Amino acid sequence: MTQKSSLKPPLILVALMVAGSLMAISQARAEDVCIQEKEAVIEVLASHLNAVKAGDMDGLMAVFSPTARMIGAGLTMSGDDIRQSFETALAEADLMPENFADRVEVHEDWALIEGEYREMIRPKSGSSSSLNQGRYLLLLACDGEGAWKFHRVMWWQDLI
Secondary structure, rough: OOOOOOOOHHHHHHHHHHHHHHHHHHHHHHHOOOOOOOHHHHHHHHHHHHHHHHHOHHHHHOOOOEEEEEEOOOEEEEEHHHHHHHHHHHHHHEEEEEEEEEEEEEEOOOOEEEEEEEEEEEOOOOOOOOOOOOOEEEEEEEEEOEEEEEEEEEEEEOOO
């Protein structure tokens, strides 16, 4: 009668140990690559707002992930729709946005910014300026190369 050696761990145990090690390595890499500071995440928002004020489409779109979605005012946009929306808005008016973050959280490779926004809209036609204001929620994801990008942008306007 042959006995199985108790020195060889079952295959499932080996697989679990390897998977656990890979997860730990992956998490360590995410922590090394993604700057885990609120200031780094807030800087992405500041960069976006500065690009909007300057009418810089490339800078404005640089903060969006390829899978980003914008949801608000009854619309859901992604990819080229986001770009087209900003191009149209900037062609028709100068936009002067301000955002006030109430809450900023960073968790490994994702982050959240929630707050209030105000945007003065100055039509290039010379008609009267208007103020758009409300609340926003931004979900950001770290792209694996250390850059934080908008993944979901949600907003809702105050009813005045």
